[in-house]
Amino acid sequence: MAPDTAPRPHAVPGTPVARALLTVTGADRPGVTAELFGALAVDASGRPRVEVLDVEQVVVHGHLVLGVVVGAPDGQVGRADEDGLLGHLAEVAHRVGSAVGVQVHVESATEPVAPAVPAGRLHHVIVLGRPVPPEAVAGAARAIAGIGGNIDAIRRLSDQPVTSFELTVSGAEATALRTALAAVASATGADIAVEQVGLARRSKRLIVLDVDSTLVRGEVIDELAARAGRAAEVARITAAAMNGELDFAESLQQRVAVLAGLPVEVLDEVREHLVLTPGARTLIRTLQRLGFRCGIVSGGFTQITGPLADSLGLDFAAANTLEVADGRLTGGLVGEIVDRPGKARALARFAAEYGIPMEQTVAVGDGANDLDMLNAAGLGIAFNAKPFVREQAHTALNQPYLDAVLQVLGFTRDELLDEG
Numbered sequence: 001m002a003p004d005t006a007p008r009p010h011a012v013p014g015t016p017v018a019r020a021l022l023t024v025t026g027a028d029r030p031g032v033t034a035e036l037f038g039a040l041a042v043d044a045s046g047r048p049r050v051e052v053l054d055v056e057q058v059v060v061h062g063h064l065v066l067g068v069v070v071g072a073p074d075g076q077v078g079r080a081d082e083d084g085l086l087g088h089l090a091e092v093a094h095r096v097g098s099a100v101g102v103q104v105h106v107e108s109a110t111e112p113v114a115p116a117v118p119a120g121r122l123h124h125v126i127v128l129g130r131p132v133p134p135e136a137v138a139g140a141a142r143a144i145a146g147i148g149g150n151i152d153a154i155r156r157l158s159d160q161p162v163t164s165f166e167l168t169v170s171g172a173e174a175t176a177l178r179t180a181l182a183a184v185a186s187a188t189g190a191d192i193a194v195e196q197v198g199l200a201r202r203s204k205r206l207i208v209l210d211v212d213s214t215l216v217r218g219e220v221i222d223e224l225a226a227r228a229g230r231a232a233e234v235a236r237i238t239a240a241a242m243n244g245e246l247d248f249a250e251s252l253q254q255r256v257a258v259l260a261g262l263p264v265e266v267l268d269e270v271r272e273h274l275v276l277t278p279g280a281r282t283l284i285r286t287l288q289r290l291g292f293r294c295g296i297v298s299g300g301f302t303q304i305t306g307p308l309a310d311s312l313g314l315d316f317a318a319a320n321t322l323e324v325a326d327g328r329l330t331g332g333l334v335g336e337i338v339d340r341p342g343k344a345r346a347l348a349r350f351a352a353e354y355g356i357p358m359e360q361t362v363a364v365g366d367g368a369n370d371l372d373m374l375n376a377a378g379l380g381i382a383f384n385a386k387p388f389v390r391e392q393a394h395t396a397l398n399q400p401y402l403d404a405v406l407q408v409l410g411f412t413r414d415e416l417l418d419e420g
Helices: 032-041 079-100 134-146 174-188 220-227 231-242 248-257 265-272 280-289 302-312 340-353 368-376 402-408 413-419
Strands: 019-027 051-060 063-071 103-108 123-129 150-158 163-170 191-196 206-209 293-301 316-325 328-334 361-365 379-383 395-397
Touching (some): 019 079, 032 051, 032 063, 123 134, 123 402, 134 163, 134 174, 163 402, 191 395, 191 402, 206 340, 220 231, 220 248, 220 265, 220 293, 231 248, 248 328, 265 302, 280 293, 280 402, 293 302, 302 316, 316 340, 340 361, 340 368, 379 402, 395 402
Parallel strands (some): 206 293, 206 361, 293 316, 361 379, 379 395
Antiparallel strands (some): 019 063, 019 103, 051 063, 123 163, 123 191, 150 163, 316 328
16 A cells, blocks of 8 residues: 555644553463554554554563553544544454453543653663662652652563662652662662663773772781781771771871781782672673673782782783782882772773773772772762762662672663573
8 A cells, every 4th residue: 555645734732632542451472562553553444543652561470561652643633533533442452352362441642732841861760679678669769759750661670689670760850869869778778879861871881890898808908917917907997998087098008017027928828718799700701791891990919909800801900019029028019009099090091091981981899999980980889888988979789799780780680691
């Protein structure tokens, strides 16, 4: 049939245009969507009876919910046209329901044509937990509504090792959204991250990870200090530095000084006993498969991070270097100190080396010395971080699994399994 090229009249602004909503529910099975749209396509004379204006479909545990908004063709307006449209769709609903065993509900969706009202930038709100408590979802929904936002869609990103849901939110400003949802996260124990919708989210191409208490469990300097019999003293200094109470470079020099005289072999012992954070290998392997450049930027020591980076197949690494003389640690450092600003410089250097804009980078860390790096990256994630750090990072994760970062980046578990 030749296409209809005749000009179509436009509805007068403010005049109701005849339209309707069909809601299909029932057990999901092949052919439901085809049956519905086949019935909507033409009438007995072969002419189109409706125009499809909007479609949304979701399947939840095998149960289908399909919504279709249709309008009368040729700009038909007025009550008579709406009655005719609803009558036609009632016949369609009966025919489709009988054919494929679903329920099809028809209702009017007629509304005046009005200029579109800008809804503000869209944001993704990711809610994560083990499990996600209902009060976290309820609290997030109330907080979003309280600042004038609206939840346009919800989808599940993962069911293990953590459960996560992504809410698409319109009409809310980013800062207000993060502030409101931070209170919900604190009250419910769930993690709630906010990211702006857009290509930038899926365009990330480089990730840097802090090492101590991020990529690996514990602090290497504390393990070395234990072998020098100074564990408690160094642990106190480490905690103060990570909480932002001490200058990192100064605290590092104090801690390294107590290692003087240790045989260099203790570095091998500590390295062999490193325990990766659960999900670390999954995160790195997945991002590498997706084309990411992956590396570490650490306030720790190259004698530890170098072999670790090699074993994980990382693209780059930056850390401090312990001075060694006559087979023993001297208690000093050699070369530039990788401190809080040094970590941010390292991130920028590696991004430039691979030709990746800073807005396409991700940084993950837990301590105050990570803050410059977290804020310089396109996305900075505070991972099981100190409160001082969580409050200043772009987003925070308090789950024990490092691969939860993948859900913050918007990847679903099903997508990742499909790529495996």
